[in-house]
Amino acid sequence: MKLSLTTTALALVLGLAAPALADIKIGATISETGPASFLGDPEAKTLKMLVEEINAAGGVNGEKLELVIYDDGGDPNKARTFATRLVEDDEVVAVIGGTTTGTSMAIIPVFEDAEVPFISLAGAIEIIDPVKPYTFKTPHTDRMACAKIFEDMKKAGISNIGMISGSDGFGASMHKQCLAIIGDYGIEVLADETYGPTDADMTPQLTNIKGKEGIQAVLNPGFGQGPAIVTRNYAQLAVGLPLYQSHGVASDGFIELAGAEAAEGVRLPGTALLVAGLLPESDPQRAVVVAYKEAYEKATGKPVSTFGGYAHDALRILVDAIKRAGSAEPSAIRDAIEGTSGLVGTTGTVTMSAEDHLGLDLSAFRMLQIEKGGWKIVE
Amino acid sequence: MRLSSKATTLLILAAVIAIAPVFFPSSYYFRVGSLIFVNGLAVTGLVILIGYAGQISLGHAGFAGIGAYACALAPVHLGLHPALAAVLGALLSAAIAFLVGRPILRLKGYYLAVASLGFGILVSMVLSNEAQLTGGPDGMAVPELGLRAVLKAIGIDLSNTEFWYAFSGLVLVIGAWLALNLYHSPTGRALRALHGSEVAARTVGVDVAHYKLVAFVISAVYASVSGSLLALQNKFITPDVAGFMHSIEMVTMAVLGGAGSVLGAILGAAILTTLPQVLTVFQQYEQLMLGLVMMLVMIFMRAGLLPSIARRIRGRAE
Numbered sequence: 048m049k050l051s052l053t054t055t056a057l058a059l060v061l062g063l064a065a066p067a068l069a070d071i072k073i074g075a076t077i078s079e080t081g082p083a084s085f086l087g088d089p090e091a092k093t094l095k096m097l098v099e100e101i102n103a104a105g106g107v108n109g110e111k112l113e114l115v116i117y118d119d120g121g122d123p124n125k126a127r128t129f130a131t132r133l134v135e136d137d138e139v140v141a142v143i144g145g146t147t148t149g150t151s152m153a154i155i156p157v158f159e160d161a162e163v164p165f166i167s168l169a170g171a172i173e174i175i176d177p178v179k180p181y182t183f184k185t186p187h188t189d190r191m192a193c194a195k196i197f198e199d200m201k202k203a204g205i206s207n208i209g210m211i212s213g214s215d216g217f218g219a220s221m222h223k224q225c226l227a228i229i230g231d232y233g234i235e236v237l238a239d240e241t242y243g244p245t246d247a248d249m250t251p252q253l254t255n256i257k258g259k260e261g262i263q264a265v266l267n268p269g270f271g272q273g274p275a276i277v278t279r280n281y282a283q284l285a286v287g288l289p290l291y292q293s294h295g296v297a298s299d300g301f302i303e304l305a306g307a308e309a310a311e312g313v314r315l316p317g318t319a320l321l322v323a324g325l326l327p328e329s330d331p332q333r334a335v336v337v338a339y340k341e342a343y344e345k346a347t348g349k350p351v352s353t354f355g356g357y358a359h360d361a362l363r364i365l366v367d368a369i370k371r372a373g374s375a376e377p378s379a380i381r382d383a384i385e386g387t388s389g390l391v392g393t394t395g396t397v398t399m400s401a402e403d404h405l406g407l408d409l410s411a412f413r414m415l416q417i418e419k420g421g422w423k424i425v426e
Numbered sequence: 427m428r429l430s431s432k433a434t435t436l437l438i439l440a441a442v443i444a445i446a447p448v449f450f451p452s453s454y455y456f457r458v459g460s461l462i463f464v465n466g467l468a469v470t471g472l473v474i475l476i477g478y479a480g481q482i483s484l485g486h487a488g489f490a491g492i493g494a495y496a497c498a499l500a501p502v503h504l505g506l507h508p509a510l511a512a513v514l515g516a517l518l519s520a521a522i523a524f525l526v527g528r529p530i531l532r533l534k535g536y537y538l539a540v541a542s543l544g545f546g547i548l549v550s551m552v553l554s555n556e557a558q559l560t561g562g563p564d565g566m567a568v569p570e571l572g573l574r575a576v577l578k579a580i581g582i583d584l585s586n587t588e589f590w591y592a593f594s595g596l597v598l599v600i601g602a603w604l605a606l607n608l609y610h611s612p613t614g615r616a617l618r619a620l621h622g623s624e625v626a627a628r629t630v631g632v633d634v635a636h637y638k639l640v641a642f643v644i645s646a647v648y649a650s651v652s653g654s655l656l657a658l659q660n661k662f663i664t665p666d667v668a669g670f671m672h673s674i675e676m677v678t679m680a681v682l683g684g685a686g687s688v689l690g691a692i693l694g695a696a697i698l699t700t701l702p703q704v705l706t707v708f709q710q711y712e713q714l715m716l717g718l719v720m721m722l723v724m725i726f727m728r729a730g731l732l733p734s735i736a737r738r739i740r741g742r743a744e
Contacts (some may be wrong), residue, residue: 118706131453131587155719
């Protein structure tokens with residue numbers, strides 16, 4: 048008795064007392080603050096909004112959801128501690144999170160050891176390749192973006208391209224993935240340039256590319272402000288060849304940053320969410336993305352983002368799995384997630400299998416073209 | 427029999443580490459505990475540098491980064507056992523500290539702080555940018571230490587978090603023991619003398635430059651071992667470990683708890699490691715609270731939490 052009193056007192060003092068019990072407890076560790084907050088913030092808001100929505104509609108299998116959410120600030124070490132806490136202390140049945148590749152990779156061992164299903168919101172292919180039994184993810188990989196771009200190039204009869212890539216994590220990873228599959232499309236890279244994440248002028252690299260004989264198009268894998276500067280310099284130099292950007296800049300912010308005039312005609316792979324209003328009525332994703340976009344913008348007063356969409360899909364996959372499993376046992380949920388089939392999300396239609404813990408194909412991406420400061424679907 | 431202050435410190439430390447698990451409601455607390463010990467070890471090194479020798483470094487996370495990445499890289503590229511890799515990391519850190527320390531320890535005060543800051547940022551930049559070697563900002567996996575399996579084979583079956591609690595606790599006690607020994611050694615006395623007054627120390631024959639360098643190298647090894655422990659425990663490492671914020675955190679822990687006292691600095695590490703866990707509800711205010719606590723400690727308890735409180739208690743007793 049005395050011991051348990053001391054324990055309780057100690058736990059209270061440390062502020063670590065376990066919260067009240069709920070029916071189905073799911074966890075999340077998200078980078079709401081810190082350098083990755085532009086990813087994590089919409090993810091956290093989406094999860095909170097959807098859990099409320101689901102509970103208002105009667106919960107899952109008649110039981111209410113409880114979301115335990117921690118902010119890891121983008122620090123993999125903190126994320127690891129929160130992951131341990133979710134599994135060991137909060138005893139959640141499944142976890143969504145890992146906003147960045149670093150945080151995701153750092154926490155995967157925790158879930159694999161504890162046998163708790165985990166759905167990552169980060170991009171890298173390493174998360175699900177090789178397949179780990181309890182780890183899943185929702186965002187498409189860089190490799191898929193490359194494939195989508197190369198398909199479009201092939202259709203346009205382009206076989207020689209120039210590449211200018213950011214040397215940051217995203218740019219470098221996509222550059223590598225693109226080069227790994229480019230041979231399958233019979234496309235050759237004649238000029239391969241890079242720029243630093245904080246560079247303010249890419250004219251020299253683009254001049255090099257412009258000067259190379261035979262280049263038919265330019266591809267710019269990059270993230271943040273770099274691609275906007277490339278786009279502006281590209282227009283200033285009047286290179287005159289088709290410019291392809293990556294899914295990393297598929298947002299309205301990119302058009303603003305690059306300027307509508309410079310961005311005119313730029314092509315990039317984006318998700319259905321970005322062009323929710325432009326989707327035809329017959330599109331299977333239309334209902335889902337429009338509903339999410341409206342709910343999110345109403346709840347937060349902010350424009351919807353692709354990243355929030357990743358969290359949306361993760362929660363939908365999880366809830367769908369719990370429903371089908373008819374139980375909230377971690378191992379039953381895991382099996383059900385793996386059995387996800389034809390679930391329509393914001394990033395695409397998800398069909399998982401024992402070999403594929405992502406479940407998206409190239410139809411997840413839409414080839415978009417920027418026209419008069421807006422988006423146009425081109426396929 | 428009256429125990430020496432060294433024995434008392436070690437006894438308190440060992441007793442707290444051994445008894446605390448009785449009160450742990452779940453194994454998550456072992457994780458927090460082991461993080462405290464890992465941070466405590468790095469901070470103990472800073473006690474030698476800041477508390478004993480009176481030199482400031484804002485780049486010690488750089489050494490933690492070297493220790494951490496040694497454990498990730500050496501097993502893959504050199505085929506070393508992770509434990510040997512940690513030793514290699516410590517040797518490498520010592521060598522780098524020696525080379526870097528020689529010129530920068532000629533600087534004083536702010537200049538020394540800024541130079542060490544530059545070193546820390548340099549390491550973190552190399553780790554982020556040499557992606558083909560280090561995996562870049564996305565980090566890389568670290569192999570298993572394998573000691574847990576050995577223990578299991580001889581009948582001691584510990585869970586992962588329990589093992590790391592015990593292991594890093596043990597390393598911390600050893601680290602504290604070495605630091606306390608140093609305090610009472612001729613080297614420790616020389617360090618304290620140059621802390622008091624470099625000129626006075628020089629007049630009585632203390633080789634100031636040499637002893638500053640000794641303190642810098644020793645504290646670098648502490649930071650390196652702490653980085654290795656973190657990497658082996660997490661089995662995954664990113665350049666954040668060498669980041670600027672980590673350096674600042676270490677110094678803050680030391681100053682908060684009391685840079686002149688090993689136990690105080692470990693207390694500082696304990697407080698700052700648990701704070702983010704306690705304040706999850708007020709995540710946005712974490713930095714604010716931290717700043718407030720630091721200011722109050724600096725104004726009212728200039729020697730740091732533990733030494734100030736100990737002095738007050740002693741003052742009342744007399």
